[in-house]
Structure formats: structure tokens, C-alpha cells
Amino acid sequence: MEIVVRWSAPLPAEPRFLRLLDDVEQDRFGAYRQDADKRRFLTGRVLAKTVTAERLGIPLESVKFDATCDDCGKPHGRPRIPGADLTLSISHSGDLIGLAATPAVPVGLDVETATRKADEGLIEYALSPAEAQHLTGLSGEEKARAFFVYWTRKEAVMKATGKGLKIPLQSITFSRYDEPARLLASGDPALDPARTSLSDLKAADGYRAAIAVLTTEELSVTEEHWVP
Numbered sequence: 001m002e003i004v005v006r007w008s009a010p011l012p013a014e015p016r017f018l019r020l021l022d023d024v025e026q027d028r029f030g031a032y033r034q035d036a037d038k039r040r041f042l043t044g045r046v047l048a049k050t051v052t053a054e055r056l057g058i059p060l061e062s063v064k065f066d067a068t069c070d071d072c073g074k075p076h077g078r079p080r081i082p083g084a085d086l087t088l089s090i091s092h093s094g095d096l097i098g099l100a101a102t103p104a105v106p107v108g109l110d111v112e113t114a115t116r117k118a119d120e121g122l123i124e125y126a127l128s129p130a131e132a133q134h135l136t137g138l139s140g141e142e143k144a145r146a147f148f149v150y151w152t153r154k155e156a157v158m159k160a161t162g163k164g165l166k167i168p169l170q171s172i173t174f175s176r177y178d179e180p181a182r183l184l185a186s187g188d189p190a191l192d193p194a195r196t197s198l199s200d201l202k203a204a205d206g207y208r209a210a211i212a213v214l215t216t217e218e219l220s221v222t223e224e225h226w227v228p
């Protein structure tokens with residue numbers, strides 16, 4: 001399966017981008033206090049709408065999303081295009097925003113800045129015993145690098161299932177952080193290792209990222225950096 005991940009730096013809050021937000025999205029944009037959060041949200045929507053318009057062959061202005069959360073009904077869930085066979089996944093961290101889109105099968109994308117530390121509490125919370133074992137003996141920096149390989153893989157599969165962080169992270173085991181990404185074991189029926197494909201991504205310097213697709217097919221991922 002060929003997949004394109006489109007990355008962007010935060011776009012400016014200019015009328016040419018803001019006009020693409022509908023009323024519900026304008027409300028979400030306005031509710032963020034920090035400009036950086038507003039711009040990350042705006043950029044995710046602009047990326048998602050641009051890719052949707054391209055894939056479906058429809059005008060950009062006509063792309064409308066339903067982002068109703070399955071849990072609480074608020075409009076902060078994964079954006080969906082009613083009636084279209086396209087799944088979208090948005091991820092943002094720091095100055096990098098990404099978008100992946102797949103026809104027919106669910107996709108999950110996750111990016112994180114590489115500046116975060118991996119303390120023992122976080123390792124215990126997120127990693128399976130086998131994964132934690134792979135981190136023993138690594139120095140602080142190497143440990144953080146390895147941890148966030150696992151972390152982005154975990155968030156990517158969670159986002160692909162649409163369950164967010166409701167599957168216990170420790171119940172999932174991936175291949176070693178320095179080996180090609182594969183799901184080896186999962187404690188949740190929504191996540192079947194035989195039907196989950198993954199790839200670690202390059203993203204950009206200073207970031208870790210991964211993509212997961214609920215499919216039996218191998219992934220061939222191309223990453224592009226978008227400038228509107």
C-alpha cells in the first residue's frame with residue numbers, strides 16, 4: 001500500500017487559510033489560548049482539507065468534516081468526510097504538523113518532538129515488559145530516543161483504531177526500537193498483529209514519528225514537506 005504523509009510547518013493565521021474553517025472549527029480555533037496551538041490546529045485542518053480535495057477531486061471550499069467525538073459528542077474527534085471512503089489522521093507537535101490519508105482502511109499518524117525526556121514513570125506506564133527490557137543499559141539520550149520510537153508507534157496504532165489512548169499501552173508490544181516497526185502482540189481485539197502494518201518515519205530533525213494502518217498489506221511510505 002502506497003501512502004503519502006504530508007508535513008507542514010505551522011501556517012500563519014491569515015484569511016486565505018482561516019476562510020477554510022467552518023463555524024465549528026472557527027470556535028475550536030478561537031478557544032485555544034496560545035497562538036501556537038491555534039496555528040497547529042489551523043494547519044492540521046488546512047492540510048486535511050487540501051488532501052481531501054485532491055483525493056476526491058472536489059473544490060477545497062466544499063470540503064466539510066464531521067469531527068464528533070465517539071465518546072462525548074464534542075467536535076474534537078478524528079475528522080471524517082461524511083459519505084466518502086477516506087480516513088484521515090492528523091498529528092501535531094512543536095512546529096511540525098502531519099497528515100496521512102488512506103482509502104478504505106483506517107490510518108493513524110503520530111509525531112512528537114524529540115526534546116522530551118523518558119523518565120522511569122513514563123517507561124513503566126507505556127512500555128510492555130519486553131520493550132522496557134530493550135531500554136536497560138541505554139544512556140539517557142539513547143533511552144529517550146528508543147522510548148519515543150515505541151511511544152509514537154503506540155499512539156499511531158491507537159489513533160488508527162480510533163480508540164485514542166483507551167487500550168492499555170503496556171498491553172502492546174512492538175519489534176525492537178532499532179528494527180523495522182512491527183506489532184508483535186496486543187491485548188485488545190481491535191488491534192490484530194496480523195492486520196496491522198507500521199512504519200517509523202523520518203519526519204524532520206528533532207522529531208520522532210510513526211504511521212500505522214489496519215491492513216495486511218506492507219506499507220510503502222513517502223514523506224513530503226508541503227509549502228502552500
Ligand SMILES: CC(C)(COP(=O)(O)OP(=O)(O)OC[C@H]1O[C@@H](n2cnc3c(N)ncnc32)[C@H](O)[C@@H]1OP(=O)(O)O)[C@@H](O)C(=O)NCCC(=O)NCCS
Pocket residue numbers: 040041044045069071072076077078079089090091092093109110111155158159160161162163164165166
Ligand atoms: C487521539 C489522541 C491519541 C491524540 O494524541 P496527541 O498525541 O495528544 O495529539 P496528536 O496531535 O497526535 O493528535 C491529535 C489529533 O488526533 C485526532 N483525533 C482525536 N481523537 C482521535 C481518536 N479517538 N482517534 C484518532 N484520531 C483522533 C484529531 O484530528 C486531533 O487533531 P485536531 O484536534 O487538530 O483535529 C488523544 O487525544 C486521545 O487519546 N484522545 C481520545 C480520548 C480523549 O482524551 N478524549 C477527550 C475526552 S472525550
